[in-house]
Amino acid sequence: MPLNPSISRSTWLPVLVICLLGALCxxxxxxxxxxxxxxxxxALFAEPSSSAHAAVILKIRLPRALLAAxxxxxxxxxxxxxxxxxxxxxxxxxxxxxxxxAALGAVAALSLGFAxxxxxxxxxxxxxxxxxxxxxxxxxxxxxxxxxxxxxxxMVGSFAAALLLFLLWLSPSDPVRSAIFWxxxxxxxxxxxxxxxxxxxxxxxxxxxxxxxxxxxxxxxGEETAADLGLSVGQARLxxxxxxxxxxxxxxxxxxxxxxxxxxxxxAARLLWGPGHGRLLxxxxxxxxxxxxxxxxxxxxxxxxxxxxxxxxxxxxGAPFFLYLLRKREGGL
Amino acid sequence: MIRAAELGFGxxxxxxxxxxxxxxxxxxxxxxLGPNGCGKSTLLRLMxxxxxxxxxxxxxDNRAAHQIRRDAMARLAAVxxxxxxxxxxxxxxxxxAMGRYAYRTAFSPPTAEDRKAVEQAMAVTDTLHLAExxxxxxxxxxxxxxxxxxxxxxxxxxxxxxxxxxxLDLDHRLEIADLLSRLNREKGTTIIQVSHDLxxxxxxxxxLMLLSDGGILTSLGPPQxxxxxxxxxxxxxxxxxxxxxxxxxxxxxxxVIRRRQGxxxxxxxxxxxxxxxxxxxxxxxxxxxxxxxxxxLNRGDSDAALALALELDTVLEEPFCPLSFRVIATARxxxxxxxxxxxxxxxxxSGNLAGLEMVLTLRKEGKEVFVLDPRxxxxxTGGRAWALIEDIRACGGHVIEDIETIFDAVGEKKSxxxxx
Numbered sequence: 001m002p003l004n005p006s007i008s009r010s011t012w013l014p015v016l017v018i019c020l021l022g023a024l025c026x027x028x029x030x031x032x033x034x035x036x037x038x039x040x041x042x043a044l045f046a047e048p049s050s051s052a053h054a055a056v057i058l059k060i061r062l063p064r065a066l067l068a069a070x071x072x073x074x075x076x077x078x079x080x081x082x083x084x085x086x087x088x089x090x091x092x093x094x095x096x097x098x099x100x101x102a103a104l105g106a107v108a109a110l111s112l113g114f115a116x117x118x119x120x121x122x123x124x125x126x127x128x129x130x131x132x133x134x135x136x137x138x139x140x141x142x143x144x145x146x147x148x149x150x151x152x153x154x155m156v157g158s159f160a161a162a163l164l165l166f167l168l169w170l171s172p173s174d175p176v177r178s179a180i181f182w183x184x185x186x187x188x189x190x191x192x193x194x195x196x197x198x199x200x201x202x203x204x205x206x207x208x209x210x211x212x213x214x215x216x217x218x219x220x221x222g223e224e225t226a227a228d229l230g231l232s233v234g235q236a237r238l239x240x241x242x243x244x245x246x247x248x249x250x251x252x253x254x255x256x257x258x259x260x261x262x263x264x265x266x267x268a269a270r271l272l273w274g275p276g277h278g279r280l281l282x283x284x285x286x287x288x289x290x291x292x293x294x295x296x297x298x299x300x301x302x303x304x305x306x307x308x309x310x311x312x313x314x315x316x317x318g319a320p321f322f323l324y325l326l327r328k329r330e331g332g333l
Numbered sequence: 334m335i336r337a338a339e340l341g342f343g344x345x346x347x348x349x350x351x352x353x354x355x356x357x358x359x360x361x362x363x364x365x366l367g368p369n370g371c372g373k374s375t376l377l378r379l380m381x382x383x384x385x386x387x388x389x390x391x392x393x394d395n396r397a398a399h400q401i402r403r404d405a406m407a408r409l410a411a412v413x414x415x416x417x418x419x420x421x422x423x424x425x426x427x428x429x430a431m432g433r434y435a436y437r438t439a440f441s442p443p444t445a446e447d448r449k450a451v452e453q454a455m456a457v458t459d460t461l462h463l464a465e466x467x468x469x470x471x472x473x474x475x476x477x478x479x480x481x482x483x484x485x486x487x488x489x490x491x492x493x494x495x496x497x498x499x500x501l502d503l504d505h506r507l508e509i510a511d512l513l514s515r516l517n518r519e520k521g522t523t524i525i526q527v528s529h530d531l532x533x534x535x536x537x538x539x540x541l542m543l544l545s546d547g548g549i550l551t552s553l554g555p556p557q558x559x560x561x562x563x564x565x566x567x568x569x570x571x572x573x574x575x576x577x578x579x580x581x582x583x584x585x586x587x588x589v590i591r592r593r594q595g596x597x598x599x600x601x602x603x604x605x606x607x608x609x610x611x612x613x614x615x616x617x618x619x620x621x622x623x624x625x626x627x628x629x630l631n632r633g634d635s636d637a638a639l640a641l642a643l644e645l646d647t648v649l650e651e652p653f654c655p656l657s658f659r660v661i662a663t664a665r666x667x668x669x670x671x672x673x674x675x676x677x678x679x680x681x682x683s684g685n686l687a688g689l690e691m692v693l694t695l696r697k698e699g700k701e702v703f704v705l706d707p708r709x710x711x712x713x714t715g716g717r718a719w720a721l722i723e724d725i726r727a728c729g730g731h732v733i734e735d736i737e738t739i740f741d742a743v744g745e746k747k748s749x750x751x752x753x
Contacts, residue, residue, distance in 0.1 A: 222418070229483075230408070233403075
């Protein structure tokens with residue numbers, strides 16, 4: 001906990017920007033090819049140079065760092081939104097069947113023979129949004145409380161997993177296996193040309209989500225109270241679900257399933273800077289971006305030249321923190 | 334203002350509210366009373382348009398409640414629910430400011446008016462000193478006052494409270510009742526509340542609405558017309574006595590202690606007590622179904638008052654008079670008719686020593702006597718009372734340590750008797 005809440009709460013933005021820049025430098029520096037800080041500054045700010053170092057930084061590491069930042073920001077802000085809507089500070093953006101849907105979509109595309117650069121993310125995205133829509137529709141039929149939503153999410157997720165096993169059994173080919181590996185979390189971008197589009201998508205979804213921050217605050221108080229305070233709950237929830245779901249689906253499509261970011265990052269941001277969503281959403285996005293860039297750099301550095309899947313790093317860092325939060329929970333989150 | 338006409342609502346086949354027709358008058362305090370599950374909370378939900386009536390209408394100035402936009406409704410009526418569950422550590426000020434949602438648009442900073450409404454709401458609910466505290470660390474009473482502050486920050490002409498003060502301590506319950514009365518008086522706020530506190534409701538309400546099981550409107554009117562023994566018996570199925578509160582002049586309801594069916598002890602017991610020493614004994618034996626006679630006691634003694642309230646057969650002497658032969662004789666008559674005599678842990682002085690002598694005489698005649706927790710330090714007669722108690726024990730009186738064992742002892746003797 002911060003020593004002095006009023007100081008740390010007012011300085012959230014500078015602190016996060018410094019974290020973000022630090023993580024970016026770390027991410028540009030880490031990897032099998034040794035690169036100095038001077039190389040980085042030359043590559044970024046000096047005249048275009050043709051050195052191998054500059055090429056590695058600009059063509060390989062920078063796109064990858066930006067991808068990690070985008071995915072981390074998506075998962076962080078989507079996690080904050082899902083935690084508010086589900087009234088559960090320990091919810092995760094994958095909780096509503098998104099992961100199962102994305103995996104199913106990707107594997108279905110591969111086993112049907114679509115293997116282009118865009119096909120896999122597109123199919124994963126369709127699978128994720130499909131699963132989310134299904135969960136929402138099922139829960140809606142039974143007066144959707146957070147409980148019915150989470151239960152429907154678990155059901156749809158299990159159903160997708162069963163279908164996935166069935167597909168694997170039908171076509172035990174190598175591309176399908178590679179899809180499974182990719183889904184375990186992978187930030188090696190197949191086409192840097194996707195970055196601007198992904199950024200546009202993520203920024204718009206985030207803007208929609210952020211514009212609803214008072215609604216998110218109200219929804220943490222429960223639906224009836226939110227309605228009594230003047231919120232059209234059904235409409236607000238649909239918009240928030242769509243935006244947060246689209247962010248999650250986009251993250252999954254870009255980088256597979258990177259666990260714990262969407263759970264731990266908003267939680268830590270809430271501990272540090274309070275639960276008000278006007279600040280929590282951008283703080284979670286920035287913290288998520290910094291966290292995933294750093295985790296990705298670690299994944300490339302620890303066993304260089306071999307690369308540990310980034311999902312392993314986030315889980316190894318996130319799971320103990322999560323357990324710590326669970327233990328602490330008795331004293332109020 | 335709010336008008337219900339032939340209003341009906343049900344969950345599935347179960348009717349919750351049936352054929353309700355009433356008006357809420359602007360500026361009144363209306364309290365809805367009724368047994369659990371009679372549809373009080375559902376009625377409040379219908380009033381704020383969260384539910385759509387199955388039959389009839391519920392209208393605010395001729396507009397159906399469920400068709401009013403949520404933000405418009407939030408400027409008409411604020412709600413204080415019974416419980417608030419929260420996992421998110423908002424500060425008290427943030428929580429109170431949520432009451433301004435219906436007046437604000439996203440990204441526009443709170444206006445001076447918003448800030449003033451929030452500060453005032455915290456001030457009147459005694460939560461200003463908690464402003465920067467996290468709501469997750471508050472006590473139940475503090476949290477409930479914050480929820481009330483949030484409702485007040487909505488600055489609505491109507492307040493709806495759903496058993497909002499039922500789990501507050503007496504101090505804050507009365508304080509909030511005063512606050513509601515003041516809002517009503519000074520700002521003309523209409524207050525509609527669901528409550529189980531009949532006395533407090535009678536004190537602050539202009540009108541009471543009594544709902545019975547199945548959501549039927551039994552009566553609606555000023556407290557003294559609604560709170561009658563007859564209507565309360567019909568709605569709550571209990572015997573009550575309604576008296577006038579001497580301080581406020583409003584009706585006050587006393588439940589009459591119900592005798593348990595299939596009582597555990599059916600003996601006739603005579604209790605000799607005084608000064609409150611027999612209160613627990615009398616109450617519990619009465620509830621257990623004993624036939625009780627009591628005395629001798631002086632009028633004005635607290636045991637005497639209790640015995641009269643329980644409508645027990647009590648032998649009374651005039652206040653502060655020594656026990657007369659006539660009274661002792663009557664008491665002795667009652668006691669000899671009983672299956673056993675219970676001697677409460679009373680203080681003994683010259684005024685009531687005759688009662689103890691009476692017990693000893695009856696013991697010598699063979700009457701069963703139980704002496705509860707005898708101790709010499711309750712003797713203020715210079716040893717005479719203690720000597721009498723020793724005599725009673727010597728003649729076969731049973732000593733009993735606490736009230737619990739009396740039930741066993743009396744029960745045993747009783748079953749022993751029936752065997753003979």
